[in-house]
Amino acid sequence: MEKQQIPGKTIYRLSIYHRCLRRLAENDLETVSSSALAKAAGVNPSQLRRDLGYLGTFGTRGLGYPVVELSEVIREELGRAHLQPVILVGVGNLGAALLRYRGFQKEGFEVVGAFDAVPNRESYQSLEIPVYEVSLMGDFIRKQGVKLAVLTVPAEHAQEVVNDLVEAGIQGILSFSPTILQVPETVTVNNVDLALELEQVSFFVKQEGVHSDLKEVP
């Protein structure tokens, strides 16, 4: 019995459900069925019920789930109850764009600092967040007790920066560098490789040319 492990994929979908639920709550919906919510989230209703099953049972048979309560439970589970602080390292094109991007804040993260090898570029003028010299990073992390970092440095410097981050106590890294990062088991890394994501699409597009449907039915 007890708290069973929630699969990573479920976590990802819980975030999606949470976003949908917030929209429903804004429209003063009180309950929602698995099929309605599943459709909004782009998944199969069974899958949704299974995912919610990991959190407990609070749906009402014949009716659906209470929107607000469910939203709360998911938020609780995802650990965003306490606005997580985040730092960003590497304020190049992508890094600067992410600093301007409101998406992280919207989901409850606060970007508390940014670091770069070159701390005084013109392009930083328009940013709302100060950009510090990267050598100050370790102390900053320790003093502020930051646990999360977004990494947008060039691939060739990624590993050394990661070493510093880990040593300073960072426990989770969202990396945009196209490299395999070496970290201790206690640190979670999520790699987002933009070029690879595009290649992925490209592959399936290529296969469009050939008529590939109906491979079974005579």
Added chain:
Amino acid sequence: MEKQQIPGKTIYRLSIYHRCLRRLAENDLETVSSSALAKAAGVNPSQLRRDLGYLGTFGTRGLGYPVVELSEVIREELGRAHLQPVILVGVGNLGAALLRYRGFQKEGFEVVGAFDAVPNRESYQSLEIPVYEVSLMGDFIRKQGVKLAVLTVPAEHAQEVVNDLVEAGIQGILSFSPTILQVPETVTVNNVDLALELEQVSFFVKQEGVHSDLKEVP
């Protein structure tokens, strides 16, 4: 029968292998074993052999794989033999950053045009690619025969833009909008949701000391 379907996750990893192989080729390595390549790519050797198995059999037992040939075969399979042209729609913070980002080009994509509702912002000055009014998009796609699009418009406009893209003949979309997009079956969509990726990391950090997790493709 013959040509068996290659799983999406394998495609993703093939891209990684390809990148590693290029590095090896630059260093004039002639052959590489599954264990060496697997280590560089951050996967299990069995997995790598299984993945390569989808492409045919050209390893030499007792020796390994020929670096250059393998690299060729993967490139062929991924369909990047012909430099795919891409357009980008939505030149906001993220869109502009991606236009400046060299990663797509480096992997063999050419961004041939960019579109936005507001085609003359100051911030476009420094871009190397012209930004056109979004109403010109359909004709552009048809004339140039573009099949791939990167979507970086606000979530609330994403679906309408997608409808236009699909109507103009786009077959693959890499979207950064946090929305479920409705498309015909013939169109491939890959959603990258930056906030969700960060939440994913955040969750595992909260759970003190759980192991890391490689990115997976939805």
Added chain:
DNA sequence: TCGTGTGAAGACGTTCACAGCT
């Protein structure tokens, strides 16, 4: 009746382990 919760089945993906080639 409607819609949840969940065993059971199925699809999918990964890893093991070893036969067989060089």
Added chain:
DNA sequence: AGCTGTGAACGTCTTCACACGA
């Protein structure tokens, strides 16, 4: 000996289908 290629075992995720509560 060393390393590939692959059947088979294993593990994980998804979907089905239905009992049961409201």
